[in-house]
Amino acid sequence: MGAISKVRYGMVGGGEGAFIGEVHRMAAALDGEFALVCGAFSSDAERNRRSAAAIGVDRAYPTLEALLQSEAALPADERMEALAIVTPNHLHGPMAIAALEAGFHVFCEKPMALDLAEAKAVDAAATRSGKRYGLAFTYSGYxxxxxxxxxxxxxxxxxxxxxxxxxxxxxxxxxxxxxxxxxxxxxxxxxxxxxxxxxxxxxxxxxxxxxxxxxxxxxxxxxxxxxxxxxxxxxxxxxxxxxxxxxxxxxxxxxxxxxxxxxxxxxxxxxxxxxxxxxxxxxxxxxxxxxxxxxxxxxxxxxxxxxxxxxxxxxPAGHPEGYIEAFANLYRSFGRAVRDGAGPAFPxxxxxxxxxxxxxxxxxxxxxxxxxxxxxx
CATH class of the missing domain: 3.30.360.10 (Dihydrodipicolinate Reductase; domain 2)
Known part of the structure; x- marks a missing residue:
């Protein structure tokens, strides 16, 4: 059996001091099926640079717009395939729509958007794009x-x-x-x-x-x-x-x-x-x-x-598993849907x-x- 082809993903938000960004990165890394290749980790330029260096990411962008544009211009076997959104809630909807419309899959922190109308716009963008859209309702992964x-x-x-x-x-x-x-x-x-x-x-x-x-x-x-x-x-x-x-x-x-x-x-x-x-x-x-x-x-x-x-x-039994492993189950299912077209076993x-x-x-x-x-x- 050959090596699993890793899903290349980027991240927006989740810079230094952000709890949930680190959780997403740990969960995505647990099964070895994802590779973090780029990010726009903070709107503060120096914090963004420090965060990228600490995480070990070379392609750090000042904004989501720059990230989407630059990644789309890379060869297909180098550019990111999916974007993880780990920002405060008010950015979830607009960022998801932008990423989907740029041709990237999206895995987003919950809630989906600021209100139901914006959530419907995200859903419509996902349908138009044909790309995968997942939400981090972590507890369903236990x-x-x-x-x-x-x-x-x-x-x-x-x-x-x-x-x-x-x-x-x-x-x-x-x-x-x-x-x-x-x-x-x-x-x-x-x-x-x-x-x-x-x-x-x-x-x-x-x-x-x-x-x-x-x-x-x-x-x-x-x-x-x-x-x-x-x-x-x-x-x-x-x-x-x-x-x-x-x-x-x-x-x-x-x-x-x-x-x-x-x-x-x-x-x-x-x-x-x-x-x-x-x-x-x-x-x-x-x-x-x-x-x-x-x-x-x-x-x-x-x-x-x-x-x-x-x-x-x-x-094995008696060896506790918890939050990170549950989160990783969602990422594993999302990654396999992106890579192999598997049915969604994630929110x-x-x-x-x-x-x-x-x-x-x-x-x-x-x-x-x-x-x-x-x-x-």
């Missing part, structure tokens, strides 16, 4: 999330009745966004973060996970948004009642002011015969509970897993549109007097 999804899909629990998802963080419990914390500052700025604060940052992860694993579509919701820290311009706390197609009911909570919490993402799904429980902070365990028999503990690497689950594992524009519709429905419902608001994509 092996036991895949196992949970497969067990729900094959009917192990019967008809689904309840979907409960929560995502609790505490890092914005103080007004660090007004005290110089750069990551907090842009995430609470409507001009750069978009319509939702906590809602867009982690609420979209919770919503995506609920639909992805349950296989159900949220038809309407009743939402409540709050801003607990005085002076903050976007929500830092969100809660919703959910109505799914087919009759299932659900709850979603997302907060970044649960003081002391780290990254408490948890999903529970219950059907007629039993249910499942998965937590991101204990990602290698999936708990199954039944009406007529004792609970079961399913472990990553252990017996009884579906082959599609084991394909996402890299180490696409369709999921992005759903999450943007969720944000807008939550804001509309929380601000209005209607009890229920329909999600419209």
């Amino acid at each position: 092996p036991l999330v895949e196992e949970a999804r497969l067990r729900v899909a094959r009917g192990d629990f019967g008809r689904i009745r309840l979907v409960q998802v929560e995502y609790s963080q505490g890092w914005l419990s103080r007004p660090i966004d007004s005290e110089g914390n750069k990551q907090a500052e842009w995430r609470t700025d409507p001009a750069r973060a978009g319509l939702g604060g906590c809602l867009g940052d982690i609420g979209t992860h919770a919503f995506h996970l609920a639909e992805h694993v349950s296989g159900l579509v949220v038809e309407s919701l009743c939402g409540d948004l709050a801003t607990h820290v005085p002076g903050r311009r976007l929500d830092d706390d969100a809660a919703a009642l959910l109505r799914f197609a087919g009759g299932a009911r659900g709850t979603l909570t997302a907060t970044q002011v649960a003081a002391g919490e780290e990254n408490g993402l948890r999903l529970r799904i219950h059907g007629e015969h039993g249910g499942l429980d998965w937590s991101q902070m204990e990602p290698n365990t999936l708990t199954l509970r039944w009406l007529d028999r004792p609970a079961e503990i399913v472990r990553a690497g252990g017996p009884g897993l579906d082959p599609a689950t084991t394909a996402k594992l890299r180490t 696409t524009a369709a999921e992005g549109l759903r999450t943007m519709a969720f944000i807008e429905a939550m804001i509309e419902n929380s601000a209005g007097s209607a009890k229920w608001t329909t999600l419209r994509t």
